[in-house]
Amino acid sequence: MSVALTTPRFKDNVHEALHDARLQRAMNTAGNFVPRRAAAIERLPEFEALRDSARDIKNHTLAHLDLYLEAYEQRVTQAGGKVHYARDSEEARAIFLDLCKARGAKRVTKGKSMISEEIGLNHALEAAGIEAIETDLGEYIIQLRNEGPSHIIAPAIHVTRDDIEADFRKAHLHLPRDRDLSQPETLLSEAREILRQKFLSADIGVTGANFLIAETGASVIVTNEGNGDLTQILPKVHVVIASLEKxxxxxxxxxxxxxxxxxxxxxxxxSVYTTLSTGPRRAGDPDGPEEYHVILLDNGRSSMLAGEFSDMLRCIRCGACMNHCPVYQAVGGHAYGWVYPGPMGAVLTPSLIGVKDGGQLPNASTFCGRCESVCPMKIPLPKMMRHWREREFERHLEPTPVRYGLGLWAFFATRPALYRFATNVATRAMALIGGGRGRFAWAPLAGGWTRYRDLPAPQGGTFQARWRAKSGAVN
Amino acid sequence: MSQGSPPGAGLRVGLFVTCLVDLMRPSVGFAAVKLLEDAGCKVVVPAQTCCGQPAYNSGDRADAKAIARQTMRAFAGCDYIVAPSGSCGGMLAKHYPELFADEPDASREAVAFAAKCREIVSFLTDTLGVERVKARYEGVATYHDSCSGLRELGIRAQPRKLLESVDGLRLVELEDSDVCCGFGGTFAVKYGELSGAIVAKKTDRIAATGADTLLAGDLGCLMNMAGKLSREGRQIRVRHVIEVLAGMTDDPPIGEGAAK
Structure with a gap:
């Protein structure tokens, strides 16, 4: 695995995250994506219709992906670029390292790219003795901290301003020690100062892509900092790394x-910048790279196309699902243990690394449905998490006590007469024990509940028994 | 609404009481019966267990289907099937058709059954056109929108509208009332610590309203929030919204004993 994988120990990650006071402070003060999104949508009455249209565009594309891929490759080639297909992360890294080797590249600047995280590009470059520099401010910060992104559009959402100041003072030792880093602006200008020198001396610039256009062969990035533009224009070689559903x-x-x-x-x-790039610099262009490459990553996506997870391939990586997720908001992105956090990560991660390692994530959801309600592509995220649970159940991957408990419950639930008798007896007994206070501070087999809250006691006797006693009726 | 004849007159309504109400809080079931009968409905309670959601959400489709078939059989002959829960109501009305999507015959049956299923507050307001209730409750209440009712069944304005007609009750809005309380069925036990952290945010919000009463439409969420509030030592009464709408608040609130 190219990225350190801790998803199988998700529960431990959650425990650590909930007890990490610094992280909790950062999460509680982080951004205000939710009200901002609501206000933006309020201003656009046709937003709901646009969601339908966006979903239809992607569904159509995925149904004809082979044709559009061919058309796209043709256009890129016509524009003087080259498309490389990578079946998996290893192939993608190898293609990239070959490009570096052929050009003797020593320094690579990077625009923000989740696919480069997925394939573990930075580690591969480091191992090959090539310096990789993240130029998105958030990515730059987490690179200094030797961390991965904790959010797909706000990679450093888990750190506070104080953390960043400390990181900068540790990393930028050549700058005066008494400089003022108390404001977001001063932090930004310091990063900008440092990055500017890197932009000018990079051999290769790497970006991801928000979209790849079959009609024109262009790659599109949306950014707010302009770093993506400098990354793809200034070096001699521009490499786009993207997955094929783009x-x-x-x-x-x-x-x-x-x-x-x-x-x-x-x-x-x-976004502040929406940048299209099509092939290398043409004669007469004022700027642009000499070479233009696209590495198209599959990594299991083509096998998702025909199955019950195909809807996930509509995802345009906006992050709205995680911004609105009670689980993500409680623990942050690193607890998810791999590249993609939040509800989209809970569906995508088992697809990419397997349900055996990734199966915790689709289970750790209350199915509150807020993610689906805000997804611009109308991806039925809870439904797909349920599909993963079905796969686990079929393969007997869930913990034994869970399966045993569920089986016992189902035995009673499918036998109404026995169920009515047993539940009436049980609730009467429980009411006798806990009825005085009206709650239990501890109950057998319910430690997962009672460690964190009281368990209200039953009133005693079931509704069905009381109803029958009262009405004397059998209906 | 014609004079004299109540809106539900002539309707045979099956009460799907839900397993939690059946086991934990029968008084909510009787509140449902009162509201339905006040609206003129003939209420029947066929023998029942559970909607099958625990199996369905645990990936156990076979047991979920068996329970669903049993439920559909039990309620055959009802004009409507009404549940005092958005979560179980959503299971019946939205997920049964999905559960049988791969079986054409059963699928038709599930779709026809689902079309008759309602959550109770939505049934009273949206289906029967009830606009007010006759009830009295002394207190300042806040209302939490349980997720399935809100997002699967569109229940938001309806309970607030009926609560407005309760004498003596003042309703104050809860910030982030549409954010999950962290219950999530078996999630609350399987991921207890995470669930506990999510409900702690919710109880902070509840306390911040200054309300003395918390209401919602799903007993699972209510037990979760009541359990956290009492663990934190907060003196807030917690009740299912229909106990208040039915004017049946003689039983102690959720998580409080008769001895108190």
Whole structure:
């Protein structure tokens, strides 16, 4: 595995996250994505119709992905670029390292890219003696901290301003010690100062892509800092790393998807920069790279196309699901233990690393449905988490006590007469024990409940028994 | 609404009481019966166990289907099936058709059954057109929107509207009332610590309203919030919304004993 995987110990991660006072402080003060999104949507009456349209565009694309991929490759080639197909992370890394080797590259600047996280590009570059520099401010911060992103659009959402100041003072030793780093602006300008020198000396620039347009062969990135533009324009070689479901048929389609993307993500009508790049610099262009490559990653996605998880391939990575998720908001993104956190991560992670390692995530959901209600692509996230639970159940992967308890419960629940008798006796007994205070501070087999809250006691006797006694009726 | 004849007159309504109300808090079932009968409905209570949600959400489709079939059989002959829960109501009305999507015959049956299923407050207001109740409750109440009722069945304005007609009750809004309380059925036990952290945020919000009463439409969520409030030593009465709407608040609140 290219990225340190701790998903199988999700519960331990949760415990640590809940007891990490610094993290909890950061999560409680982090952003206000929820009200911003709500306000942006309030301003756009046709937002619901746009969601339908966005979903339809992606569904159509996925149904004809083979054709659009071919068309896209043709256009990229016509524009003077080259498309490389990578079946998995290892192939993607190898292709990239070959490109580096052929150009003798020593320094690579990077725009924000979740696919580069998925394939573990930074570690591979480091191992090959190549310096990788994250140029998105959030990514730059977590790179200094030797961490992965904890959110797909706000990678450093788990750190506080004080943490960043400390990280900068530790890393930027050549700067005066008495400089003022108390404001977001001073932190930003310090990072900008440092990164500017790196942009100018990089051999290769890497970006991800929000969309790849089949009609024109362009890759599209949306950013707020402009670092992506400098990454892809200044070095001699621009490499785009993207997964294959980023293909979108036309520029018009992209324009529609953009209308739901930023609003869902940050509550902006548009991100500050929307940048299209098509092939290398042409004769007469004032700037641009000499070479343009696209590494298209599959990594299991093509096998999702035909199955019950295909809806997940509509995801445009806005992050709205995690911004609205009670679980994500309680523990942050690192607890999820791999690259993709939140509800989208809970569905995607088992697809990419297997349900055996990733199965905790789709289980750790209350099915509150808030993620689906805000997803701009109308992805039925809870339904797909339930599908993962079905896969686990079929393969007997859930813990034995859970399966045993469920089986015992189902035995009674499918035998109404026995159920009515047993429950009436049991609730009467429980009411006798706990009825005085009306609650239990501890109950057998319910430690997961009573360690954290009281268990209200039953009133005693079931409704069905009382109803029959009262009405004397059998209906 | 025609004069004299109540809106539910002539309707045979099956009460799907839900396993939690059946086992933990029968008084909610009787409140449901009162509200339905006040609206003129003929209430029947066929022998029943559970809607099957625990199996369905644990990935056990076979048992979920067996329980669903049993439930559909038990309630055959009812004009409507009404549950005092958005979660179980959502299971009957939204998930039964999904559960049988791969079996054409059963699927038709599930779709027809689902079309008759309602959550009780939504049934009274949206289906029967009830606009007010005759009840009295002294207190300042706040209302939590349980997730399934809110997002699967569109229940938000309806309980607030009926609560407005309760004499003596003042309703104050709960910040983030649409955010999950952390119950999630078996989630609350399987991921107890996480569930406990989520409900702690909820009880902070509840306390911040200054209300003396917390109401909601799902007993699972109510038990979760009541259990956290009492563990934190907060003096807030917790009740199912229909206990208040039916004017049946003689039983102690959730998590409080008769001795208190």
């Amino acid at each position: 293909i979108t048929p036309t520029l018009d389609d992209v324009a529609q998807l953009l209308r739901v993307l930023a609003r869902s993500a940050t509550g902006q009508d548009m």
